């Protein structure tokens with residue numbers, strides 16, 4: 001059972017950061033993952049009074065506050081027009097509406113969960129994270145780091161993507177995914193992010209499949225085969241490694257053909 005001694009509604013990020021330096025402290029997002037843990041928390045630090053639950057659009061990026069809920073991502077017209085619905089598709093299978101009304105993007109990205117749909121999509125979109133102490137670093141780098149005591153303030157999504165898509169396979173609706181696959185094109189290149197391998201999502205970049213390039217179905221098949229042979233997959237209660245390797249080939253091929261406007 002999770003036990004909390006003190007609840008602190010932070011009045012500033014400075015205060016939250018100071019308090020969070022103690023090993024016994026925890027930042028709380030939606031608390032949906034935390035409540036499943038069996039830890040004793042001295043200070044539970046709530047960021048909900050700091051105005052970090054908004055999605056701002058600037059001329060060159062989206063700035064998503066850490067307390068933004070997954071439901072807000074799902075329903076945001078601008079983000080979904082920009083990603084051709086890929087953001088909506090990445091989160092809409094996560095448990096249920098009530099759950100997504102509470103789960104935050106900050107808690108989802110900070111956790112760097114192996115099964116994460118959220119990490120998968122934002123990596124493909126070449127997002128960065130804004131941290132209180134460490135500043136702005138690419139999400140791809142952050143995903144490889146071990147959790148520390150910094151505060152994740154925002155996710156920054158550059159408006160460089162011109163087309164994107166999201167696919168996942170689940171054994172039953174609302175279950176954790178067996179494999180996730182997000183793909184995004186800029187005019188110059190293509191970024192693929194594959195997660196739930198079952199390890200953390202990994203990124204593969206390929207200049208040949210940029211939106212300005214021309215590529216055949218044969219090129220796509222060869223690339224998808226290559227990806228499936230080169231990413232590391234593992235087995236758990238949901239699937240064997242060999243099945244995930246097979247899915248990686250299928251989802252990569254489908255993603256690219258969707259972006260190309262071809263058949264599945």
Ligand SMILES: Cc1cc2nc3c(=O)[nH]c(=O)nc-3n(C[C@H](O)[C@H](O)[C@H](O)COP(=O)(O)OP(=O)(O)OC[C@H]3O[C@@H](n4cnc5c(N)ncnc54)[C@H](O)[C@@H]3O)c2cc1C
Nearest residue numbers: 027029030031032033034066103104106107108116117152
């Ligand atoms: C039953 C269940 C099923 C799920 N299924 C899926 C799924 O299919 N796909 C998927 O992608 N996800 C899934 N998730 C994960 C979920 O979507 C959230 O990512 C998760 O609950 C964490 O978000 P939260 O807001 O609840 O964070 P919390 O539980 O509040 O926090 C999680 C961790 O992040 C830290 N933290 C939170 N915010 C910050 C911050 N701003 N800065 C620094 N640290 C912070 C906390 O201290 C804690 O260590 C599932 C979770 C559960 C419980």
